[in-house]
Amino acid sequence: MLRRLILSRNNTFINCRYASQSMVQTTVDEKSGIATVTMNKSPVNSLNLEFLDEIKTELNKLEKDKVKGMMLTSGLQKIFSAGLDITEFYNPNPDRLSKFWSTLQDTWLTLYKTPFPTAAIINGHSPAGGCLFAMSCDYRIMVGPKYTIGLNETKLGIVAPKWFIDTMVAVIGQRKAEISLTTGKMYTTDEALHIGLIDESVPDVNTALTQGNLFLNNFQRISPWAYKMTKDITRQSTVQWLIDNKQKDLDFVVTYLQSAEVQKSLGLYLQSLKK
Numbered sequence: 001m002l003r004r005l006i007l008s009r010n011n012t013f014i015n016c017r018y019a020s021q022s023m024v025q026t027t028v029d030e031k032s033g034i035a036t037v038t039m040n041k042s043p044v045n046s047l048n049l050e051f052l053d054e055i056k057t058e059l060n061k062l063e064k065d066k067v068k069g070m071m072l073t074s075g076l077q078k079i080f081s082a083g084l085d086i087t088e089f090y091n092p093n094p095d096r097l098s099k100f101w102s103t104l105q106d107t108w109l110t111l112y113k114t115p116f117p118t119a120a121i122i123n124g125h126s127p128a129g130g131c132l133f134a135m136s137c138d139y140r141i142m143v144g145p146k147y148t149i150g151l152n153e154t155k156l157g158i159v160a161p162k163w164f165i166d167t168m169v170a171v172i173g174q175r176k177a178e179i180s181l182t183t184g185k186m187y188t189t190d191e192a193l194h195i196g197l198i199d200e201s202v203p204d205v206n207t208a209l210t211q212g213n214l215f216l217n218n219f220q221r222i223s224p225w226a227y228k229m230t231k232d233i234t235r236q237s238t239v240q241w242l243i244d245n246k247q248k249d250l251d252f253v254v255t256y257l258q259s260a261e262v263q264k265s266l267g268l269y270l271q272s273l274k275k
C-alpha cells in the first residue's frame with residue numbers, strides 16, 4: 001500500500017492511500033477526517049468477488065484509522081455501480097459462488113454497520129446491488145437528472161433477498177418498497193427524491209461532494225458513541241436477521257441461483273445487455 005499527499009478541491013492537503021492496480025481509491029481529508037472511497041472498476045463497477053473484498057478491506061481500514069465519516073462514490077463517467085456482477089452467478093463455479101455470496105454478506109454488514117457516518121454520492125446509474133450499497137449509507141445525494149436507481153431484480157427474473165428488501169423498507173417504508181420491488185422499478189433522480197429513496201438531487205458531482213461533506217460535518221458535534229449506538233439500534237433487526245441466518249441465506253441463494261429456471265432468465269438478461 002502506498003501513501004501520498006494530494007491537494008483537494010478546497011485546497012487542503014488530503015492523505016491519499018492507494019494500491020497499485022486497485023479498484024478502490026481512498027482519500028482522507030486531514031483536516032475534517034472525512035474519507036472519500038471511489039469505486040473504479042471499468043466498465044460498470046459490477047460487484048464481483050475481488051471487488052467486494054477490496055471494498056470490505058478498505059472500510060475495515062477506515063474504521064481502524066478512526067475516520068470521521070466516509071463518502072462512497074464512483075470514478076466512472078455515468079455509473080455508480082451496475083450492481084452484482086451477473087457473471088458471478090451465470091453458469092457459476094459453485095465454490096466461487098459460495099465465496100462470492102459470503103463476501104457480499106460480509107461487505108454489506110461492514111458497510112451497514114460502520115461506526116462512522118456515511119454518504120453515498122450517486123454520480124451515475126445505480127441498479128440492484130448498486131442501489132443496495134447506496135441505501136446502506138446514512139445519506140444519499142444523487143447527481144440528476146439523467147441517472148436511475150432502484151432494486152430491479154424482478155426484471156432479471158430473480159428475487160431480491162430478504163436483507164435487500166429490509167434495507168429498502170428501512171429507507172422508503174413498506175408500501176413504497178413493495179411496489180418498487182415487485183415492479184423492479186428504476187427511478188429517475190426526481191422520482192427517487194419524491195419517494196425518499198435519495199435525500200438530495202444535485203446538478204453535478206462537485207456539488208454532491210460539497211453536500212456530502214456538509215452532511216458528514218454535522219456529526220462533528222455528535223458524540224461518536226451516541227451516533228453508533230443509535231445507528232446500531234435503528235438497524236438492529238435487519239443486521240441481526242442476516243447474522244442469525246447467514247448460512248441459511250447462503251445455502252438458499254447458491255441452490256436458487258443454479259436452478260435451471262433462474263439460469264435461463266439470467267442468460268436472456270445478459271444477452272439483452274450485450275445487445
Ligand SMILES: CCCCC/C=C\C/C=C\CC/C=C/CC(=O)SCCNC(=O)CCNC(=O)[C@H](O)C(C)(C)COP(=O)(O)OP(=O)(O)OC[C@H]1O[C@@H](n2cnc3c(N)ncnc32)[C@H](O)[C@@H]1OP(=O)(O)O
Pocket residue numbers: 043044046079081082083084085086087125127128129130152153156158159160161162252253256257270273274
Ligand atoms: C424464492 C425466494 C427467493 C428469495 C431470494 C433468494 C435468493 C436471491 C438470489 C439472488 C439475488 C441476486 C441479486 C442480485 C442483485 C444484482 O445486483 S443483479 C445485477 C443487476 N444489475 C443490472 O441489472 C444492471 C445491468 N446493467 C445495465 O443496466 C447497464 O449496463 C448500465 C449499468 C446502465 C450501464 O449501461 P452502459 O450502456 O453504460 O453499459 P453497457 O450496458 O453497454 O454495459 C457495459 C458492459 O458491462 C456489462 N454489464 C453491465 N452490467 C453488468 C452486471 N451487473 N454484471 C456483469 N456485467 C455487466 C455489459 O454486459 C457490457 O458488457 P460487454 O457487452 O461485454 O461490454
